[in-house]
Amino acid sequence: MIEQPKPSALSKQIEEMVEWLASYGKDNSGGVTRLLYDPAWSAAQKAIQARIELLGLSARYDDVGNLFGRLSGRDPEANVVLTGSHVDTVIGGGKYDGAYGIIAALIAVEYLLTHYGQPLKPIEVVSLCEEEGSRFPMTYWGSGNITGVKEREAVHHINDVNGIPFEQAMHEAGFGLGLHAQPTRKDLECFIELHIEQGQVLEREEKSIGIVSHIVGQRRYNITVYGQSNHAGTTPMHWRHDAMFTSAELIRILMHRANAHESGLVATVGRMEVKPNVGNVIAREVTFSLDVRHSDAKIIEQFCEACFSDFETVTSEHGTTVTCHKWMDEPPVAMDCTLNQTAEDILKREGISYKRMTSGAGHDSQIFGTHCPTGLLFVPSQGGISHSPAEFTHTEDLQRGVRLLIDLLYKLAY
Known part of the structure; x- marks a missing residue:
């Protein structure tokens, strides 16, 4: 001593x-x-x-x-x-x-x-x-x-x-x-x-x-949802291809899966860009960020794969499409x-x-x-x-x- x-x-x-x-x-x-x-x-x-x-x-x-x-x-x-x-x-x-x-x-x-x-x-x-x-x-x-x-x-x-x-x-x-x-x-x-x-x-x-x-390892993505712009007053809800509605569903999936994870994984959506970003127009395109972190690279991979699989189901239901661009992948x-x-x-x-x-x-x-x-x-x-x-x-x-x-x-x- x-x-x-x-x-x-x-x-x-x-x-x-x-x-x-x-x-x-x-x-x-x-x-x-x-x-x-x-x-x-x-x-x-x-x-x-x-x-x-x-x-x-x-x-x-x-x-x-x-x-x-x-x-x-x-x-x-x-x-x-x-x-x-x-x-x-x-x-x-x-x-x-x-x-x-x-x-x-x-x-x-x-x-x-x-x-x-x-x-x-x-x-x-x-x-x-x-x-x-x-x-x-x-x-x-x-x-x-x-x-x-x-x-x-x-x-x-x-x-x-x-x-x-x-x-x-x-x-x-x-x-x-x-x-x-x-x-x-x-x-x-x-x-x-x-x-x-x-x-x-x-x-x-x-x-x-x-x-x-x-x-922790970090993965970061730009998630882009593509829909179709249309009039906010004259387009019935069930006819819409709404990129914002779809994005909200995708973010809910991310947060639900992250909250249910018991091993300390965290996921964050912190930035969003909307086009045309007008209050009375249905969004045709939404890009949001995704940050996923954990001390095990396999868990990050499994989480992302599961979420992206769910994304395809949701976008199909909404008549929209999605791309997931990975721009950072730092291992633990x-x-x-x-x-x-x-x-x-x-x-x-x-x-x-x-x-x-x-x-x-x-x-x-x-x-x-x-x-x-x-x-x-x-x-x-x-x-x-x-x-x-x-x-x-x-x-x-x-x-x-x-x-x-x-x-x-x-x-x-x-």
């Missing part, structure tokens, strides 16, 4: 650092907006760099803007224990999403260096340049480049909403110019990400820590069992409540999880609210996460 920081001092340090990092990109609503390569993003990375150097770590960027703080190890042949999260936010986001993982990593490494000196294996804190996809239609740009999943060619023709090309923004921020090392890493022992849950499970079940076993990713067991052993020893759980949201850990042993740990989110200025986690919960990270890094690197 290692000596832990005093709760009062740790609480104060966490609270001060949360506000410190939130000051970069703080907006009038109380939210935080740091978009990839924008001025607030650049200022935040420079502030973290300064903090890294103040701690006595060596700081460096890679060529896409990921920032690393390295605490060298005694074994020159050892691979790197990497910990951190993403620095970018959604527009008007909260103080904790991503930022907490970076803050916790800085605090943990500072504490270990001060109290235990140089580790056996090198530890690196990472402030990942991008995860959210809030400025450009590109997610996991930071972790994707480190693991080799993303390629520079993928952003050649991508612009933000103001028409600024991705590569122009990257160059103006000082990256993508060959001034820094290439991002791909082959020297990672493991990756540990500490994150707020962004859901209500831990709070409702009164658990202090979530140990994530899997990050398992976190490392050994890392999870190590975290569980620590929590049991300390008498801290925890829950093994799946993550319904995507995280950088799912990218690292196919590249090296990866652990994703959650602390509770009040009300499950995230991506909002109302995002909040109690300091006591943040503190428990940092203490766990200190213990875990000690076991992995010392």
Whole structure:
């Protein structure tokens, strides 16, 4: 058992650092907006760099803007224990999403260096340049480049909403110019990400820590129903080929099947486009989104097949047709069992409540999880609210996460 920081001092340090990092990109609503390569993003990375150097770590960027703080190890042949999260936010986001993982990593490494000196294996804190996809239609740009999943060619023709090309923004921020090392890493022992849950499970079940076993797979579709426009007043109900009526039936099927599922599957219809979208005209075409998530790819496949079979029956009854265009199919990713067991052993020893759980949201850990042993740990989110200025986690919960990270890094690197 290692000596832990005093709760009062740790609480104060966490609270001060949360506000410190939130000051970069703080907006009038109380939210935080740091978009990839924008001025607030650049200022935040420079502030973290300064903090890294103040701690006595060596700081460096890679060529896409990921920032690393390295605490060298005694074994020159050892691979790197990497910990951190993403620095970018959604527009008007909260103080904790991503930022907490970076803050916790800085605090943990500072504490270990001060109290235990140089580790056996090198530890690196990472402030990942991008995860959210809030400025450009590109997610996991930071972790994707480190693991080799993303390629520079993928952003050649991508612009933000103001028409600024991705590569122009990257160059103006000082990256993508060959001034820094290439991002791909082959020297990672493991990756540990500490994150707020962004859901209500831990709070409702009164658990202090979530140990994530899997990050769910995601399938996304655009479902389009084709009918026939006609006059709303002169066309009898039984003669109609109504794309809106059909769509309502299809959505009911999706929600009914998802609600009846007992294994945690979730399905969401969140967007709809109607043509001609006129109040007194029967809809001829409706497109709606479908998002399906589960930790087992086979269950996602079975759910979709069953629903789409029902779709054909319903559209035939309504005299309409349907197409289902799949545009995302991300498989579930398992976190490392050994890392999870190590975290569980620590929590049991300390008498801290925890829950093994799946993550319904995507995280950088799912990218690292196919590249090296990866652990994703959650602390509770009040009300499950995230991506909002109302995002909040109690300091006591943040503190428990940092203490766990200190213990875990000690076991992995010392």
